[in-house]
Amino acid sequence: MAAFEAEYGYPLAPPTTWQEFDDMAQFFTRDDDGDGEIDMYGTDVKGGVADFEWMIAVLQAGSPGVVLDADHNIIIDNEAHVEGLSYYISHHCDMDVAPPNVNEVDWGVAENLFYQSQTAMFRFWGHAYRLTRGDSPIADLVGAAPMVAGPGGIGAIPGPWFNIVPKTSENKELALQLVQYLYDHNAMGIEAPLGLAARKSAYAQYADVAGFENLNPLLETLDSPQTIGRPAVADWQQIADEILGPIGSDALTCEQDPAELLAWGREQLEAMGYE
Amino acid sequence: MKLTDRSFVLVLLLPATLFLASFVGYPLFLLIRDSFHDVSIYALGEGEFVGWANYAKALSSSRVLDSAGRTLNYTILALSAEFVLGFGAALLFNAMGKRSEILRTVFAFPLMIPPIVAGLLWRFMLIDNIGIVNHILEQLGLIADSSDISWLGDRDIVLFSVALPNIWLTTSFVALALYTGLQNIPSELIEAAKIDGASAMQRFHRITVPLLRPVIAVVLILRGIDAARAFDMIWIQTEGGPRFASEILSIHIYRTMIRYGNVGEASAIAALFMLGMLLISAMVFFLIWGRGTWQ
Secondary structure, X not given: OHHHHHHHOOOOOOOOEHHHHHHHHHHHOEOOOOOOOOOEEOOOOOHHHOOOHHHHHHHHXXXXXXXXXXXXXXXOOOHHHHHHHXXXXXXXXXXXXXXXXXXXXXXXXXXXXXXXXXXXXXXXXXXXXXXXXXXXXXXXXXXXXXXXXXXXXXXXXXXXXXXXXXOOOOOHHHHHHHHHHHHHOHHHHHHOOOOOOOOHXXXXXXXXXXOOOOHHHHHHHHHOOOOOOOOOOOOHHHHHHHHXXXXXXXXXXXXXXXXXXXXXXHHHHHHOXXX | OOOOHHHHHHHHHHHHHHHXXXXXXXXXXXXXXXXXXXXXXXXXXXXXXXXXXXXXXXXXXXXXXXXXXXXXHHHXXXXXXXXXXXXXXXXXXXXXXXXXXXXXXXXXXXHHOOHHHHHHHHHHHHOOOOOHHHHHHHHOOOOOOOOOOOOOOXXXXXXXXXXXXXXXXXXXXXXXXXXXXXXXXXXXXXXXXHHOOOOHHHHHHHHHHHHHHHHHHHHHXXXXXXXXXXXXXXHHXXXXXXXXXXXXXXXXXXXXHHHOOEHHHHHHHHHHHHHHHHHHHHHHHHHHHHHHHHO
């Protein structure tokens, strides 16, 4: 990969910063057979999950949280949100390093693009490393690295699993016993088909086992101060669907100013009763 | 004890009445009751009485009104395409007579495919970068690049795109139902018209369409209701996106009830949806079927 070093001035290695990620995304976006069509893109932009994906960049930009701070005050229009949203759309709007019809790319399509070798890098949930199919042209060629760092550091949003015992449940005691069991034996999930667990201690048990090379990068990402969960508010899903999705979608048209979209987001949150 | 005819009829109706009361009447009662309460999905059965507030909110919400408009557009689009294609196929089968047997069987295949599977199939066929539809269009030279048409990502055409699996799946039902209706038109009438010198178009307008009217009414009502309440096929393709451009009422109701947990509000929208469907069905029924009977 001397070609990369010759062009960008540093050796090719898993990207650790936005700048390195952008360099590599541009380097790998290429028309291999010279027919005028891009054969491989550097990465993807998942416009199909626009209610979620751009917020990761917001944390990497240094925001103390996404949408709302720890006290549930509105921060959706702070500088880091503007910077994160602008960075999220830049791969599509400015750099053209992602398949162009971004609205159709959700988790499943992003996986397909990557496993069919149409994207060189994809930012995905940590368990995807072990889901590389054996018949994929890139089987045995996949590596995992911690999430890239923006100006604020490495940042990601963990996908917590909830076990809810409804208030109206008749067998609360039994349900709580089940939740306790799932908590105590959480590592069992790692060897299950999806390879998911909800506790860092569970991942740590497998971190040095061959075949689980994704877990140390995952733990490093989870340990970063800028890895912050979504605000724990009852109407989060409504915020995601009604406000964050439209903001992400509109921003990906490349015709609207991110700061204005986020100001609209503040108005919507205020209408929902937040301050 | 000897049963009178009237009592006998009532006894025969009892099981069906009990079934309907338990599995249709009771859930409907719960829906209407919830629509007047502020009910959260986390505390079902509890909730404060809010009168008509949920209805007022639904009727003043631009999201609900937009979804209702899209439901109407989607239904008209799917139904028109299914009806035109289905009627054409039915006329073809009728003209072919016995020779259409194999064709009719093949035509019925999509009916056996579950809607969710059809939606998934079409989703992967329509995805621009890796889907077969754009690949074929590119090979035929109709588009320059496989990313030229964003079937499921372009807000202007997505409603049409999500209707495609519906049309593909149920045109055969329309065709077979209308074909059955065509078979029941007495051949003497057609023969007599021919002898009287009526042209093919005159026979179609003066005999075929009027005699098919009851079947057309049933097909339009059944398929119209079915298309209007579509959910799975659209959800699997776009989840109502991008930016709600393919969100019809059933998806909005699901979103409000399950994702946002507002059971009361969702129930009010559902009740209004149901009322709207009843009114439209009654209108179609009287316009098409009623008119035929009266004539």
